[in-house]
Amino acid sequence: MKALRAATPTLVSLVAALAFGVVLLLLAGAPPFEALWLLVQGSFGSASKVSATLLAWSPLLLASAGLVVTFAAGLWNIGVEGQIIVGAIAASWVARSFPGPVWVILPATILAGAIGGLIWALLAGALKTYGGVHEIFGGLGLDFVAAGMVVYLVLGPWKRTGVASTSGTDIFREEAWMPGLDALGTGWPVIPVALGLASVLIVWLLLRGTRFGLRLKAVGRNPRSSFLLGIPTNRYVLGAFAIGGALAGIAGTVQATAFHHKLVPSISGGYGFLGILVVLLASFSAAWIAPIALFFVAISVGSTQLDLRLGLDSAFGGVLQGVIVLFVMIGGAWSARRSPVSPAARGEP
Amino acid sequence: MEATLNSIIAAAAPLVIATMGETITEKSGVVNLSLEGSLRLSAMTGFVVAFWVGNALVGFAAAAVVGAMIAAIIASTSIRLKLNQIAVGFVLTLLAADLASFLGDSFVGERGPRVPALPIPVLSDIPFIGKVLFDHDLVVYGSFLAIAITWWVFYRTRAGLNLQGVGERPEGAFARGINVNTLRFWYTVLGGAMVGIAGAAYSLDVKLGWRETLTLNLGWIALAIVIFGGWHPLRVAFGAYLFGALQVLAFHLQDVFPGLAQVLPIAPFPLMILALVFVYSSGFRRIGDRFPRMRNLLGSEAPAALGTVFERE
């Protein structure tokens, strides 16, 4: 019963968000319930759709897991989009340049992605710790640079044979593709999902069950006390960036080798920023990441149907996601107002 | 040459208005991170409303309301609910941008009213300066006014000084009888309204029409320009014009270097970061010490209470 009462503000917010979505659909002249049903169908309506949803789930899981780590250290890692991109670039480089069978290329692309993302994140971390540049701006700037790098590669040195096009590079040779299982003829994304779920599990374990994770949490909540307790705070901040970047980089590998099978300008798929929404909604805890991420990609994948069937812009999915997070945040803060924070040792001379 | 300068000033005008608005907001101590989304949604709203009503002015008003409302959400959730301004601002960025894409979808490609050109008689005939400064439309003249008024209010009025105090040390302002949270709310809303007007300027003036990529990345750039400009209206405006110049340069060079046109619009951000690192360095501060009159202009400190919540007890 207590759990239900605690969940009430969240449930109310979710209902309110849904109501907002319905109103919005009405405003756009669309049949609301049919549209919502299309969302569900679009993500789970058939085996191939489920497969697509699961494939979309993976990079979001990876990015979100990485963000849980950086948030735990008290950081706003807005550079996550750039980290995904650079990971994808690194993986693409391996896919294009290295010969070899799939069981060699696969770990190589994953490793490359991780390293690429890690380096990109450490750049943002270094800008923060040694350059005094807030990680939001460092991260944003590096996002832009990464986006520029991708465009340059796709239109320049790695351009498609024939005419350069923003539709991407040449498709990678098949051995470089992340393999699926050819059941049902559609290739279930077993490896990507496994990577994603493993990352969430590892992050959960790391934060809950290791000294490193505990110290990271301490640094995130009170850097001052942590320093006095003997924790080298700078090293932990950089470590958080490294882990977050590596996981985001692997998300980039998935995008490049499992989804697109080539490098495209939009390679990040927006999963970095979406991951921030997921973690905000999960109240920064790893436990809820998996179901929330699945919910969100279902909305994203499903909303492509809105375009096909009803002629509505698929950005509706993004609106729904944003409204859910906003309402839940407000609902949570509103109900927290009722119970006053204990002043504890807040006496005054 | 005059034509180039003219186009730079015209292209930068909306950015100038947006950055003036955000400078006001941040001077009061609030971060409105949602600019990327706000610009997009207000651009779309301004266009759609103007399209329906057939009048650009009404479009601008609607856009201002949208910008103000988004800012109001950030201000009130921060002040009343103690929510993190960055978190709310970030969510609103994505939400507003997606709302703009969704609702504006059916209006892509439509032609709407535009702000008419309005060269100022007599002044626009002055050689060189006339063409550069006085041969524009209301939006551009509005941008000039925005710079002038913001600067004048900040540094020549009591209200402006109080505003600076609120963002710098809210307890100090409070002790002097200033109502900190009320001021923060209204200044944030004002800043948001200005951002809204800037958005409409893109869809009704500078770029005409609505499409998803209309204001791409300009919101993020605006945020960087405010920091680059050290929260001083003149320097922020300079940053906006600098960026406008880069954009125009990219346009002209795109035939010469094909890949460059894609890259150049993205380059300013990392340039801003480099500028930030330099500006925070001790060398720059020494220049400020050498010219005390220019101290305001050369200083680069954020309002000390930026992003914080003011609580009385």
Next chain:
Amino acid sequence: MALEIRDIHKHFGSVRASDGVTFVVEDGSLHGILGENGAGKSTLMKILSGFYEADSGVVDLDGEVLDLRSPADAIQAGIGMLHQDPLVFLPFTVLDNFVLGSPGPVRLDRSSARAELERVGSELGFRLDPERLARDLTVGERQQLEITRLMSLGAKVLIFDEPTTGISATQRIQLFSTLHNLAEDGLIVLFVSHKLEEIEQLCDSVTVIRQGKVVFEASMPVPSEVLVEKMFGKIFVDEGREPAPLGAPVLELSQVTLEEGTTRVEDLSLDCTAGEVIGLAGLEGSGQRTLLRACAGLLKPTSGHLSVDGKNLDNASYRDHLAAGIHYLPAGRLEEGLVEGISIAEHLVLTSDDTSFFIDWDAADEAAQQEIDDYSINGRPSSPAEVLSGGNQQRLLLAMIPDEVRLLLLEHPTRGLDVGSAAYVWQRLLERRSDGTSIVFASADLDELLRYSDRIVVFFAGAVFAVRSAVDTDGEELGYLIGGKERA
């Protein structure tokens, strides 16, 4: 015109900062408000200046009951307050600081403001450069700026909260003559302080506050013993105690100069032997905290030498100090000692010797429960730090002290604790003496200083004012010394 304060109450959570305060001040008088840290003086003044809103009670100025709900109300009524840390805007000029918040036309006429600043300033005998930045002013100059500003706003009541903290002797003399002039001009001047000598030197009348209540009111002169007794309450005379075991010096400070913000400690030399307990007495800002932080490694001495166990630590980092066996327990339990949102068990894991990568939570919970039992902490292993009461937070901090410590540095170890908890804390601390651990602690509690120290070092205005063996002194003398006077 008189200022009358009747039955003011104010609480913060469960702390009663003002518990029925009542007194009267006539105009043209310099009235002292005397009390030790935590007595409730600042809270009361912040209520008078509108910064806080009282829970109940009446403030009456010149026969008119004031509705003080915000500083704007107080300013309108003519009440102005000079905060202990003057609330100036550091990056702004003196002139802008002067003008900010003042009423007037929309357009800011800086030249007439400059003239006004010079006029009022020179009337008060100050020389202020309008173009200087507030951050470059000394504390004394910032005070002058604020006084000028408040006077130009037409203040009738001026409150000065501990104004002599952090100003030079010359500035103090100037401040005092200013205060005299203001009172002569008919203002009501309230002078809040803990410094006996200043109250005696300056004030016409005095109110003594202790634990949120008025315990004494009279016209000056009042004998010092009376003031001391009223300020501190009944002094506990300690019974005999064990003399400290003599051992090798653990901490050696030699002609050390320390600078931290506005506090400056000069030419300090001090030795501490193994097993010795040294108590640092004195009111806040006098230098004790600065000394503790330097010993902890958070502040490097500007000159002089600091060594522990013979190892020179002049340029050592904080972590070097930790490795040398120095453990620092700051006063802000939640701000600097514990981490909010982290449980008792997690805190203990953070400070345990175990360095394995994975945490065995079952073992950690067991260990935590052991410490909970050992230190009688009222909480469970999963209780987050912020829900613990102050006493239990302190017990947790004690449990987190490593087993082998050479030097324990404590800032107000029993602040906010009840008698039982305080006694328990000391019992555990003293156990460590037999291991050769030295303890240096700062406290505002005279009982505590007398009872547990072997030696007491009294700080006043940034210098060591006196050193006494605990057995050779008593509460009354300590009260004098803390107030900056030698007992006659």
